[in-house]
Amino acid sequence: MSHNQLSANGHLQHFLSIEGLKRPLLTEIMDRAEQFSSISSQQVKKVPLLRGKTIVNLFFENSTRTRTTFELAAKRLSADVISLNINTSSASKGESLRDTLHNLEAMHCDMFVVRHSQSGAAEFIAQHVAPHVSVINAGDGCHAHPTQAMLDMFTIRRHKNHFPDLRVAIIGDILHSRVARSQIQALATLGVGEIRVIAPKTLLPSDCQTLGVHVYHDMEAGLKDVDVVITLRLQKERMAGALLPSAREYFQCYGLTEQKLSLAKPDAIVMHPGPINRGVEIASAVADGPQSVILEQVTHGIAVRMAIMSMALGSQAEHKEVLV
Amino acid sequence: MSHNQLSANGHLQHFLSIEGLKRPLLTEIMDRAEQFSSISSQQVKKVPLLRGKTIVNLFFENSTRTRTTFELAAKRLSADVISLNINTSSASKGESLRDTLHNLEAMHCDMFVVRHSQSGAAEFIAQHVAPHVSVINAGDGCHAHPTQAMLDMFTIRRHKNHFPDLRVAIIGDILHSRVARSQIQALATLGVGEIRVIAPKTLLPSDCQTLGVHVYHDMEAGLKDVDVVITLRLQKERMAGALLPSAREYFQCYGLTEQKLSLAKPDAIVMHPGPINRGVEIASAVADGPQSVILEQVTHGIAVRMAIMSMALGSQAEHKEVLV
Amino acid sequence: MSHNQLSANGHLQHFLSIEGLKRPLLTEIMDRAEQFSSISSQQVKKVPLLRGKTIVNLFFENSTRTRTTFELAAKRLSADVISLNINTSSASKGESLRDTLHNLEAMHCDMFVVRHSQSGAAEFIAQHVAPHVSVINAGDGCHAHPTQAMLDMFTIRRHKNHFPDLRVAIIGDILHSRVARSQIQALATLGVGEIRVIAPKTLLPSDCQTLGVHVYHDMEAGLKDVDVVITLRLQKERMAGALLPSAREYFQCYGLTEQKLSLAKPDAIVMHPGPINRGVEIASAVADGPQSVILEQVTHGIAVRMAIMSMALGSQAEHKEVLV
Numbered sequence: 001m002s003h004n005q006l007s008a009n010g011h012l013q014h015f016l017s018i019e020g021l022k023r024p025l026l027t028e029i030m031d032r033a034e035q036f037s038s039i040s041s042q043q044v045k046k047v048p049l050l051r052g053k054t055i056v057n058l059f060f061e062n063s064t065r066t067r068t069t070f071e072l073a074a075k076r077l078s079a080d081v082i083s084l085n086i087n088t089s090s091a092s093k094g095e096s097l098r099d100t101l102h103n104l105e106a107m108h109c110d111m112f113v114v115r116h117s118q119s120g121a122a123e124f125i126a127q128h129v130a131p132h133v134s135v136i137n138a139g140d141g142c143h144a145h146p147t148q149a150m151l152d153m154f155t156i157r158r159h160k161n162h163f164p165d166l167r168v169a170i171i172g173d174i175l176h177s178r179v180a181r182s183q184i185q186a187l188a189t190l191g192v193g194e195i196r197v198i199a200p201k202t203l204l205p206s207d208c209q210t211l212g213v214h215v216y217h218d219m220e221a222g223l224k225d226v227d228v229v230i231t232l233r234l235q236k237e238r239m240a241g242a243l244l245p246s247a248r249e250y251f252q253c254y255g256l257t258e259q260k261l262s263l264a265k266p267d268a269i270v271m272h273p274g275p276i277n278r279g280v281e282i283a284s285a286v287a288d289g290p291q292s293v294i295l296e297q298v299t300h301g302i303a304v305r306m307a308i309m310s311m312a313l314g315s316q317a318e319h320k321e322v323l324v
Numbered sequence: 325m326s327h328n329q330l331s332a333n334g335h336l337q338h339f340l341s342i343e344g345l346k347r348p349l350l351t352e353i354m355d356r357a358e359q360f361s362s363i364s365s366q367q368v369k370k371v372p373l374l375r376g377k378t379i380v381n382l383f384f385e386n387s388t389r390t391r392t393t394f395e396l397a398a399k400r401l402s403a404d405v406i407s408l409n410i411n412t413s414s415a416s417k418g419e420s421l422r423d424t425l426h427n428l429e430a431m432h433c434d435m436f437v438v439r440h441s442q443s444g445a446a447e448f449i450a451q452h453v454a455p456h457v458s459v460i461n462a463g464d465g466c467h468a469h470p471t472q473a474m475l476d477m478f479t480i481r482r483h484k485n486h487f488p489d490l491r492v493a494i495i496g497d498i499l500h501s502r503v504a505r506s507q508i509q510a511l512a513t514l515g516v517g518e519i520r521v522i523a524p525k526t527l528l529p530s531d532c533q534t535l536g537v538h539v540y541h542d543m544e545a546g547l548k549d550v551d552v553v554i555t556l557r558l559q560k561e562r563m564a565g566a567l568l569p570s571a572r573e574y575f576q577c578y579g580l581t582e583q584k585l586s587l588a589k590p591d592a593i594v595m596h597p598g599p600i601n602r603g604v605e606i607a608s609a610v611a612d613g614p615q616s617v618i619l620e621q622v623t624h625g626i627a628v629r630m631a632i633m634s635m636a637l638g639s640q641a642e643h644k645e646v647l648v
Numbered sequence: 649m650s651h652n653q654l655s656a657n658g659h660l661q662h663f664l665s666i667e668g669l670k671r672p673l674l675t676e677i678m679d680r681a682e683q684f685s686s687i688s689s690q691q692v693k694k695v696p697l698l699r700g701k702t703i704v705n706l707f708f709e710n711s712t713r714t715r716t717t718f719e720l721a722a723k724r725l726s727a728d729v730i731s732l733n734i735n736t737s738s739a740s741k742g743e744s745l746r747d748t749l750h751n752l753e754a755m756h757c758d759m760f761v762v763r764h765s766q767s768g769a770a771e772f773i774a775q776h777v778a779p780h781v782s783v784i785n786a787g788d789g790c791h792a793h794p795t796q797a798m799l800d801m802f803t804i805r806r807h808k809n810h811f812p813d814l815r816v817a818i819i820g821d822i823l824h825s826r827v828a829r830s831q832i833q834a835l836a837t838l839g840v841g842e843i844r845v846i847a848p849k850t851l852l853p854s855d856c857q858t859l860g861v862h863v864y865h866d867m868e869a870g871l872k873d874v875d876v877v878i879t880l881r882l883q884k885e886r887m888a889g890a891l892l893p894s895a896r897e898y899f900q901c902y903g904l905t906e907q908k909l910s911l912a913k914p915d916a917i918v919m920h921p922g923p924i925n926r927g928v929e930i931a932s933a934v935a936d937g938p939q940s941v942i943l944e945q946v947t948h949g950i951a952v953r954m955a956i957m958s959m960a961l962g963s964q965a966e967h968k969e970v971l972v
Contacts (some may be wrong), residue, residue: 044700051368052370054369054396068730068732069755070751071730075728078699080370080396082395082396103599106622106728107393108369275747276747295753298754375692376691376724406692408716424923427946428944430943430944430946430947432689432947
């Protein structure tokens with residue numbers, strides 16, 4: 001049902017959702033990210049791939065961390081970056097969103113990185129931009145956070161060989177998590193053997209069955225023999241409502257401790273999209289422990305976003321010259 | 325009465341007002357913008373003309389749109405840009421504006437782009453900066469907005485051949501509009517055949533006669549046979565006072581509809597400095613219609629600002645090498 | 649007692665405090681700043697020394713002026729700069745400072761420029777960062793402001809030949825001034841002949857004796873025959889407390905006027921870290937007078953920060969190639 005993210009010649013134009021993307025494309029993103037990954041540890045962490053391109057961070061929802069990773073990725077590709085916090089800008093002058101977008105396009109901006117609290121916002125914007133503009137979804141409501149999912153897949157691939165052999169468990173607030181939704185789609189597309197979700201009934205979406213996941217309400221059963229444990233951030237605002245007891249009770253049932261982690265495979269990796277609530281969804285001993293790859297995820301986030309941005313801006317040709 | 329904007333050798337040093345500038349200089353700005361215009365549609369939208377120069381956006385009045393166009397223009401000239409929102413900075417530490425300026429000069433900043441709610445602010449600053457610093461007026465009170473006027477002239481020249489043959493009508497709040505004031509001066513300097521203003525009496529300045537314009541209070545008469553129709557933004561705050569009836573009544577009298585536009589020449593172009601109030605000063609059908617060049621204005625705004633910035637920073641010499 | 653600022657091979661890794669640094673290192677900083685100083689007056693004020701490096705301004709305390717000088721210094725070294733105002737970012741999502749830092753490190757950021765209202769903050773951060781990250785103290789509480797002290801030393805060296813021959817007087821709120829603390833340490837390390845502080849008893853630290861300075865409560869005696877007069881900014885908030893009478897009374901006793909300055913050597917220079925309170929700690933006639941080097945300090949601030957940043961990022965090797 002998603003807006004077509006591919007251009008007529010089959011290349012990535014927008015990156016809005018994992019839904020509808022085929023396995024070879026996800027693999028291409030990860031392969032290209034692998035190349036960028038080596039750049040990040042060089043003395044000069046910059047490539048001239050997007051020199052002269054203008055990327056606009058359109059953040060309708062504040063997120064320093066995500067904005068920073070996109071800004072760094074863009075700068076390391078040598079693009080010019082403009083960051084607009086839409087709440088405090090032309091919206092206050094009564095200009096419609098569509099007019100704001102058309103103005104930015106008229107300024108020859110090449111890419112909009114969109115973060116919005118409403119599901120579907122990035123797709124709406126992609127439907128209304130000029131053909132030369134790419135839209136990247138940096139998180140829209142409870143809908144999708146596809147660059148996060150891709151950096152997670154990249155991190156898994158770095159540690160585990162073959163997706164079909166894997167058992168992956170996602171723990172926490174599946175219902176409200178755009179991260180979980182995109183992760184499940186990516187894991188399924190990559191052919192992961194078994195996808196499990198572990199959550200209280202109040203934090204599970206009603207369409208769980210159709211997602212092709214196995215549902216667990218119990219950590220002991222759900223973590224048994226998994227290769228990858230993904231913990232989700234618990235939004236504090238959920239605690240205020242009727243959906244959840246206290247943070248302490250949540251931690252007792254669904255917080256990832258060393259003890260519970262011991263039920264997974266001995267070489268299982270632990271992931272989290274950040275920022276973490278220590279002692280709520282994860283114990284510090286696990287977050288900082290030997291199986292945690294949480295900070296690696298942050299590192300890979302730059303390379304994966306560089307890959308997606310450079311693919312969407314169609315720099316296939318130059319890419320080869322620079323990197324090979 | 326304006327501060328001398330030209331250096332001893334006749335080159336542009338500051339750009340504060342159209343007043344006092346001669347036709348050849350306005351033409352030179354448009355000619356140079358023409359060159360930059362082709363750059364904006366290239367793959368790499370950047371020239372190294374102002375590499376190593378530091379441009380400071382000094383915005384005492386918030387304007388995301390204008391700040392963004394200046395920032396993009398500066399970055400595409402390869403300058404370094406610092407944006408200071410003066411309300412929230414050293415002003416709060418009780419430092420005088422003059423001290424702030426002297427400090428920025430001491431840091432070897434080369435250009436101040438000034439936006440201020442008080443008329444004369446940019447000129448005041450230009451009078452007090454060191455000789456190596458250029459000041460660009462990005463809008464001061466009700467006084468002037470000369471870069472907007474120049475991008476409007478550039479847009480007109482792109483569509484209409486010969487300024488002396490043209491009839492141009494400006495509609496709306498002439499009294500409070502720094503845009504209108506600068507447009508009228510630019511149109512007059514370029515020798516436009518007939519300049520008309522169309523507005524209710526309450527929104528006309530008392531010195532209309534001395535401006536050399538023909539005054540109309542009626543759209544039907546005023547639009548008759550014009551080549552260019554410029555609509556102005558109606559500041560919502562005017563509606564609160566006694567100057568105006570409701571937005572709906574204003575639209576009925578002075579809003580540009582397809583019907584009223586049909587009185588102009590068939591190939592007349594429609595302009596607006598943005599952001600537009602749809603259904604107040606202009607109907608959506610006109611704003612988005614075939615005669616509208618509103619988004620072109622935004623595009624040309626980058627090229628014209630690149631032209632003015634590079635001329636003011638005296639890069640005539642290098643310019644030739646890079647562009648020819 | 650300070651955290652070791654030098655790496656194993658004796659190079660500068662962090663720059664947290666003047667305390668513990670040896671004279672040759674301070675001299676090396678000034679020598680290198682001398683080279684950068686000539687760059688700032690060139691047409692192209694940029695060197696590619698830190699190209700591809702990422703520098704993060706971590707400002708927990710707002711300071712447009714200091715942030716701007718670090719940002720300019722970083723950009724003129726061709727580094728990428730990210731500015732984070734920590735109050736309004738992830739802190740609001742409940743992430744701990746340590747997690748924020750680890751995330752920035754994971755994004756391959758190379759340097760943190762830290763400003764914080766609490767003494768010891770920069771040192772705390774330096775103790776917890778990864779080995780590849782450098783920390784620069786841009787002012788922490790009442791503790792230290794070492795880059796300010798170094799630009800002051802550089803300014804003195806530009807005007808006066810031989811530190812041991814000099815008498816330097818620092819006037820004002822020594823007790824709360826991180827600037828004064830760092831200046832005294834730098835002056836002592838460089839072997840200045842006599843360091844005087846002039847202040848009311850309520851604005852002197854109790855450990856004055858151990859600082860190796862001569863204490864004066866009287867301007868007439870304290871200024872007699874000095875070569876350098878350093879005035880400090882009087883924080884307005886001190887006036888509210890019991891420490892001080894009114895600003896007017898303070899000016900009468902400790903404000904630097906032309907008359908009082910005449911007691912110093914005829915070629916004495918007058919310094920101030922800025923922003924100045926005219927008519928409180930210094931008279932306008934002195935601040936703008938022929939002996940004032942206050943704006944020179946601002947200019948040298950860029951060169952000195954470029955020197956420290958490039959030394960801390962270990963670009964000794966490339967440095968030679970570019971500058972020699």
